[in-house]
Amino acid sequence: MRRYGIAGLTVAIAFFLKLLLDSFIPIESPFLLFFAAVMVSAWYGGRESGIFATVLAALLSNYFFLSPLYSLFSNNPGQNLRLVLFLLEGGLLSLIVASLHATKQRLEVSLLNLSASEERYRQIIETAYEGIWVIDADGRTEYVNQRLAQMLGYSIQEMLGRSLFDFMEPEAQEEAKRSREQRKQGLKEQFDFCYRRKDGSELWAIVSTNPINEQGEFSGAIAMLTDVTERRQDEVALRQSEERYRAFVKQSSEGIWRFELEPPLSIEVPEDEQIRHFYQYVYLAECNDVMAQMYGFDHAEEIIGARLDTFLVKSDPHNIEYLQNFIRSGYRLVDAESSEVDRYGNAKDFLNNLVGIVEDGFLVRVWGTQRDISEAKSELRLRKQAEVALQKSQ
Numbered sequence: 001m002r003r004y005g006i007a008g009l010t011v012a013i014a015f016f017l018k019l020l021l022d023s024f025i026p027i028e029s030p031f032l033l034f035f036a037a038v039m040v041s042a043w044y045g046g047r048e049s050g051i052f053a054t055v056l057a058a059l060l061s062n063y064f065f066l067s068p069l070y071s072l073f074s075n076n077p078g079q080n081l082r083l084v085l086f087l088l089e090g091g092l093l094s095l096i097v098a099s100l101h102a103t104k105q106r107l108e109v110s111l112l113n114l115s116a117s118e119e120r121y122r123q124i125i126e127t128a129y130e131g132i133w134v135i136d137a138d139g140r141t142e143y144v145n146q147r148l149a150q151m152l153g154y155s156i157q158e159m160l161g162r163s164l165f166d167f168m169e170p171e172a173q174e175e176a177k178r179s180r181e182q183r184k185q186g187l188k189e190q191f192d193f194c195y196r197r198k199d200g201s202e203l204w205a206i207v208s209t210n211p212i213n214e215q216g217e218f219s220g221a222i223a224m225l226t227d228v229t230e231r232r233q234d235e236v237a238l239r240q241s242e243e244r245y246r247a248f249v250k251q252s253s254e255g256i257w258r259f260e261l262e263p264p265l266s267i268e269v270p271e272d273e274q275i276r277h278f279y280q281y282v283y284l285a286e287c288n289d290v291m292a293q294m295y296g297f298d299h300a301e302e303i304i305g306a307r308l309d310t311f312l313v314k315s316d317p318h319n320i321e322y323l324q325n326f327i328r329s330g331y332r333l334v335d336a337e338s339s340e341v342d343r344y345g346n347a348k349d350f351l352n353n354l355v356g357i358v359e360d361g362f363l364v365r366v367w368g369t370q371r372d373i374s375e376a377k378s379e380l381r382l383r384k385q386a387e388v389a390l391q392k393s394q
Contacts, residue, residue: 002045003041003044003045003046003048003049004045004049004052006040006041006044006045006049007037007041007045007049007050007052007053007056008052008053008056010036010037010040010041010053011034011037011041011053011056011057011060013037014033014034014036014037014057015033015034015057015060015064017033018033018034018065019064021033031057031061031082031086034053034054034057034060034061034086034090035089035090035093037053037057038050038053038054038057038090038093038094038097039093039097040053041053041094042093042094042095042096042097042098042101043097043098043100043101044101046098046101046102047094047095047098047099049094050090050091050093050094050095050097050098051090051091051094053090053094054086054087054090054091054093054094055087055090057086057090058083058086058087058090059072061083061086062079062083066079066082066083125145126145126146126147128145128147129147129226130147130224130225130226131144131145131147131148131151131152131205131224131225131226131227132144132145132147132148132222132223132224132225133148133164133222133223133224133225134212134220134221134222134223135164135220135221135223136219136220137218137219137220138163139163139164139165140161140162140163140164141159141160141161141162141163141164142160142220143160144156144159144160148225151197151203151205151225151227152167152195152197152198152203153197153198153199154198167195167196168193168194168195168196169194169195169196169202191206191207192204192205192206192207192228192232193205193206193207193225202229203227203229204227204228204229204231204232205225205226205227205228205229206225206226206228207223207224207225208223208224209221209222209223209224210222210223249288250288250289252288252290252369253290254290254369254370254371255287255288255290255291255294255350255369255370255371255372256287256288256290256291256368256369257284257286257287257288257291257367257368257369257370258284258285258286258287258365258366258367258368259282259283259284259285259308259365259366259368260282260283260285260364260365261277261278261281261282261363261364261365261366262281262283263281264359264362264363264364265277265278265281265362265363266361266362266363267331267358267361267362267363268361271324271327271328274327275320275323275324275327278308278323279307279308279309279314282307282308282366283305283306283307283308284303284304284305284306284307284310284311285304285305285365286300286304287300287303287304288300291303291370294342294348294350294370294372295311295340295342295343295348296342296343296344296346297343311340312338312340313340313341316339318338318339319338319339319340322336322337322338326354326356331355331356331358331363331366332354332355332356333352333353333354333355334353335351335352335353336351336352336353336354337349337350337351337352337373338350338352338370347374348372348374349372349373349374349376349377350370350371350372350373350374351370351371351373352368352369352370353368353369353370354366354367354368354369355367355368
């Protein structure tokens with residue numbers, strides 16, 4: 001009702017303006033002011049409102065301004081033709097104006113949606129955990145989000161316009177240049193990169209890049225950076241720890257070893273079954289050269305992979321007792337003696353410290369150290385034999 005009311009109101013305004021102007025300056029065309037009313041009606045109310053204004057304006061013009069006056073019917077072909085042309089022009093004008101208005105509304109809605117989408121995009125970019133970096137074809141910074149600026153210790157304004165290479169360690173710049181050439185070729189890639197923070201410290205990041213092409217030509221790239229500095233530091237610390245461990249194992253005067261159980265052994269099974277599992281599945285996974293030499297080998301590699309019965313002969317009751325004590329003590333022995341044989345069948349005596357690693361109720365491996373006490377045991381046996389012989393002689 002509002003649309004048709006506006007149409008009627010605009011036609012009425014045009015009608016009274018026509019009457020007012022005719023009293024001062026007669027206007028030959030009775031339809032001139034009504035075109036404006038049709039346009040306003042179509043713009044505000046759409047096609048139907050414009051057509052309604054056209055018909056209403058035609059009736060008023062025909063009745064008040066076309067001869068014979070105050071009649072809706074005319075025998076003048078020229079007047080009738082003018083009226084028909086006004087109806088056609090008014091209808092066409094209504095269609096055009098309504099279409100333009102609808103297009104304008106759609107465009108406004110699209111712009112609002114685009115603005116809302118851009119705002120959501122900016123919020124996502126600004127609140128993202130990853131750093132976002134946009135560079136042009138020459139490698140200069142066009143945009144960074146707040147996260148990236150914080151990662152590098154700069155403000156956003158300090159980074160804009162600066163070359164990508166200004167934030168890199170010298171040894172990383174060649175890699176960056178190579179990467180830029182690949183991006184120009186449209187290649188996507190991901191790699192670890194080292195950057196230099198404002199305070200001079202290193203920033204390690206996983207960098208994912210995508211080329212930006214405009215009209216088929218490379219115009220820049222967008223990169224997403226994830227800070228992995230702590231992980232890299234942990235890796236370095238772990239590597240250094242492993243190097244210290246290897247140096248300790250290598251230089252130790254004691255034999256150091258690790259036995260693995262594949263499959264792991266449930267600690268809930270009976271003792272006899274556990275011992276059978278030891279002899280069937282336990283193997284030497286790691287040891288130092290000192291241990292290998294205790295068994296007559298030169299290097300650890302020569303003995304790695306050997307089964308348990310290579311060291312603890314299953315037929316020796318002392319070895320079974322040794323394993324039983326290991327199980328009963330909660331998989332931990334301190335200064336426990338074992339009687340074994342080397343690769344040549346010579347009897348060997350060792351003093352052992354060992355501990356089993358239990359995970360989720362399963363014994364998975366055993367770490368230990370051992371010292372060769374064969375000579376001391378041999379001297380002790382000789383001394384006892386001498387004492388027995390002396391007693392008999394006395």
